[in-house]
Amino acid sequence: MSSNRLAGIAKLALVVGSLQLGLVGLAHADTTILNVSYDPTRELYKEFNAAFAEKWRADTGETVTIQTSHGGSGKQARSVIDGLEADVVTLALEADIDAIARESGKIPADWKTRLDNNSSPYTSTIVFLVRKGNPKGIKDWGDLVREDVQVITPNPKTSGGARWNFLAAWAWARAANNGDDTKAQEYVTQLFKHVPVLDTGARGATTTFVQRGLGDVLLAWENEAYLSLEELGPDNFDIVTPSISIKAEPPVALVDGNVERKGTRKVAEAYLDYLYSDAGQKIAAKHYYRPFKPEAADPEDTARFKELKLVTINDFGGWKEAQPKFFGDGGIFDQIYRPGQ
């Protein structure tokens, strides 16, 4: 075969290669900040980012592009520790931001006190998602351990959301038994005997319940429950709000180490402050997060949040105490849960 033809092939390869490269445009020179968040906040931040960019342009005349990254909260924290250049983190658990502070030193240890409401501009809680019409008549935590009920919840060892589920169940049982922790442990032990499969994450558990049709009730974040209702059709599911649940506070923080280096402190701080503004609170409520200042949100949105008694992580001594006690190796969860029993 002639070398001409070979040269032709080589040229063709070059042309194809450069075409592929040419498709990739150059990045903009505007300010860019990165918000590293957890899984279910996509819709929330999509709208919030657009609103903030507009506000920033109106206030300063500068254009800001906000990039987002979503994933499991713990995994996202790990990426920031490994060098993902987040300007702000908006994660599911305090412990994940603590981990960034501890391991990378890019966030000061007292981050939690820098913003209002323990740095949580919005909160959520754990509710029940049941099949349409609630055929099993599930009203409260007590119904979950009935003979004919199967419960879907992810594994508290791997999932942040599942830890809230576990503690919410515990809180109800403790209140129902006049503060008796032994009785509460008995209830939670029973509850996990009704769990046919433990997924590793909240989205996985939702898929198990919604797509695979397993179980009678899914323990879910309130915002996730409403979102799946919206995305997958209100004709298939109902939301049941129990009498007691736990107040989950997904915290936000500035990543000082990164904004100093990138020179984005001002805009990143404004971004977090805007979460607390009336406009930010309104957007949070619209996306099914309970706003820190309900009066700022649309009454229509806040009306969706049913009144219920909410305990907090402080009732369990804070995460520093609760995490090893309940979910550490050899902790209460390890003692009560034996697969297949």
Place this chain on the structure above:
Amino acid sequence: MAHDASSTLVTTATSETRLSRGILTAVALGFVLLFLLLPLATVFIEAFRKGPAEFFAALRDPETFSAIRLTLLVAGIAVPLNLVFGVAAAWAIAKFEFKGKAFLTTLIDLPFSVSPVISGLVFVLLFSSQSMLGPLLQSYDIQILFAVPGLVLATVFVTFPFVARELIPLMQEQGTADEEAALSLGATGWQTFWHVTLPNIKWGLLYGVLLCNARAMGEFGAVSVVSGHIRGQTNTMPLQVEILYNEYNFVAAFAVAALLALLALVTLVLKTALELRYSDEIAASRRH
């Protein structure tokens, strides 16, 4: 006696009844249908569930579009690099004798035997801000992890063996006689490679590049670890499929999946065409 035996053999080899032949064929076809065609068809059916307009709208979404561009960019860098590395490695191994050759051959196979997730983690360990290199890179403002360089590195690593593995058996089979002849006639090393070796291996090479490209575009595990999942920035097509699926955006997820499947199909068609036309030359390299 010998004649008898062979004729018996021949009869045995074709003595299945029509029925059993039919059953065997049906089983094989059924298997192909169930495990290959059905999933493939499902991808396309799901992608077009809400009509072609929705399908194309999904592909025009800025984040999805940027995922497509990023995949092309990463493959566009990784495949040429591995073309050069692969040819160089195969050339060295097949045409020369040197110490440590067996070791080098084993090394080339390493990416095949290591799980892609581990391959990705290796780069995290190397370049993360917790690593030895991390602070140094940061002081020069070089971003490798969670950016295009990291994605390219991971892809190059995972797809490294394809070209070399394709070429080594082919070049070994061809031996060094042609090259020796060229050299004895006064050709330089470069002339020998360009005019003698390359024409001999070109179809095997193209085949290797096709496989390499298919894997580069489809790689999930390794790039997932080093991506950082920044929307519209560091998500390649396979990562975008997962994200869209997790967000209940099934049509878009399957639309991107269909595009990936289409790339795979094109690769397959090209590969089959090559095989049909140049089966002898390629046959030498078909060991997997």
